[in-house]
Amino acid sequence: MERSPVKTKNSSADNLGEETKQALEAVLKASRMGDHEEVLRLFLKDQAQHIFPKGQHTLKWLTDRIGRRATSRLVGILSEAPCFNCRHGLLGCDNCENTGHLGYDFVCEWCLSLGRVPCGFCDCTGLASIDFIPLGLRLAVFAIRIKNAEKRLDGLLQIPTPSAESAVAAFNKRAELLFALNREISVLQTTVGVAGDLVTVPRNLRGRVTRITNEAVRIAAKSTRRLSTTVETMLNACKLCAENAQRGSKAHKLAMARVKYFGALLDTDPPLKGTYFEHPLLTKAADRLTQKKKSRKRR
Ligand SMILES: [Zn+2]
Ligand SMILES: [Zn+2]
Numbered sequence: 001m002e003r004s005p006v007k008t009k010n011s012s013a014d015n016l017g018e019e020t021k022q023a024l025e026a027v028l029k030a031s032r033m034g035d036h037e038e039v040l041r042l043f044l045k046d047q048a049q050h051i052f053p054k055g056q057h058t059l060k061w062l063t064d065r066i067g068r069r070a071t072s073r074l075v076g077i078l079s080e081a082p083c084f085n086c087r088h089g090l091l092g093c094d095n096c097e098n099t100g101h102l103g104y105d106f107v108c109e110w111c112l113s114l115g116r117v118p119c120g121f122c123d124c125t126g127l128a129s130i131d132f133i134p135l136g137l138r139l140a141v142f143a144i145r146i147k148n149a150e151k152r153l154d155g156l157l158q159i160p161t162p163s164a165e166s167a168v169a170a171f172n173k174r175a176e177l178l179f180a181l182n183r184e185i186s187v188l189q190t191t192v193g194v195a196g197d198l199v200t201v202p203r204n205l206r207g208r209v210t211r212i213t214n215e216a217v218r219i220a221a222k223s224t225r226r227l228s229t230t231v232e233t234m235l236n237a238c239k240l241c242a243e244n245a246q247r248g249s250k251a252h253k254l255a256m257a258r259v260k261y262f263g264a265l266l267d268t269d270p271p272l273k274g275t276y277f278e279h280p281l282l283t284k285a286a287d288r289l290t291q292k293k294k295s296r297k298r299r
Contacts, residue, residue, distance in 0.1 A: 016065065023051045024066060031074050036081045039074065043134045056205060058136025075137060079144040081128040086119035089126035089183045093117050104250040107261045114175055118276045124186035139205065142191040142212055149184040150219045156181050157226060167240035168251075174237065178230045182277055185223055188216040192285045213285050220282045228271035235262040 023046045030038035046052040053061050062071045083089065092098045093115055096108035100115040107113035118124040133141050159177060192213050241255035265272055272278055 020051050027074070028066060028070060031070070031077055034077070036077050039077050040081045040128060040132060040134075043078070044132070047134055052134075054135040056136055058134065059140055075140045075144060078133060078137060079127075079141045079148065081132065083119060083122035083126050083128055085121040086126060088179070089119050089122055089124040089186065090116040090179060091119050101254050101257065104254045105257065107254075107257050109261075112265070112275055113258055113261055114178075116179070123190055124183060124276060125190055126183055127187065127190075130190070139208055139212065143208075143215075145187050146191055146212060146215050146219065149187040150215075153181070153184045153219060153223045156184070157223060167237045167244060167255075171234050171237040171241070174230055174234045178227065178234070178277075181223065181226055181230065185220055185227070185279055185282070188220050189279045189282050192216045192281050214289065217282060217286045217289055220279065221286065224279065224282070227277050228266060231262055231266060231272065231277075235259060235266065238262065 023042070027039060027042045027046070030042060043052065047054050052058065059071065059075075062074065066074075085091075093100070093108060093111035095110040096102055096115065098115040100108055100111060100113040102108055108115075111117045119126070122129050127145065130138060156177065235258075238255045238258040242252055242259060245252035245255060265275065268274070270278065
């Protein structure tokens with residue numbers, strides 16, 4: 001039990017002002033209750049008011065004052081804090097009213113005929129974007145996000161092609177799997193994107209940023225192919241729909257339109273090129289790594 005969570009372990013903590021103490025207590029209370037939003041809100045507010053530090057020493061500052069366990073729980077909560085704009089990284093498609101088609105004759109290309117579109121705030125991750133993660137804790141948060149993404153991806157990759165009673169149900173189940181896979185891969189991509197954006201990474205943190213990027217690339221390498229094979233199984237479900245449906249019926253028309261559309265999406269090189277299922281930042285980071293390895297070998 002952490003009855004008196006705000007410790008006074010060292011001299012700087014001894015001098016902890018009453019305001020800082022109370023602020024820490026409030027954050028810890030929200031953290032114990034598992035209130036992600038409140039933790040995030042309080043933390044950002046306290047940093048803005050200079051009650052908490054913002055720089056790269058924030059993690060140590062916290063550990064010294066509230067201990068390792070409470071700090072890691074706090075970082076864990078921040079790493080799972082959800083995007084305020086969407087559910088699981090997706091929004092409904094206004095163009096087709098979430099149906100994925102326009103009057104059964106045409107697929108809705110806005111949403112790739114899936115009825116949902118990616119959230120622009122969180123880049124499909126469903127997680128609070130970098131601007132909302134307290135400065136000084138971002139690298140720690142990203143390291144945990146990558147670990148969680150790998151765990152979830154490993155679980156998703158174990159799932160055999162979902163069985164279903166009907167072709168329509170099969171299509172829907174596989175679409176859910178596609179979204180779930182893409183969400184985790186998008187989490188990996190945001191961490192790589194951050195490494196790319198942080199032009200002013202302090203020298204002593206560069207090693208950690210590189211390690212995070214390498215991890216993200218490694219995990220993505222084993223997962224991205226599953227995106228296109230999942231779309232392939234969706235295409236097959238549409239073919240089955242077309243075979244089973246009465247010629248000229250709404251179901252037949254939509255299935256045919258989808259067969260054509262998904263076929264075209266898979267026909268690009270790489271498959272799904274230009275859609276949000278392509279992750280160019282991860283590809284770029286992977287290329288950079290290969291280049292580095294090659295030049296190291298040449299030396
Ligand atoms: Zn749509
Ligand atoms: Zn979002």
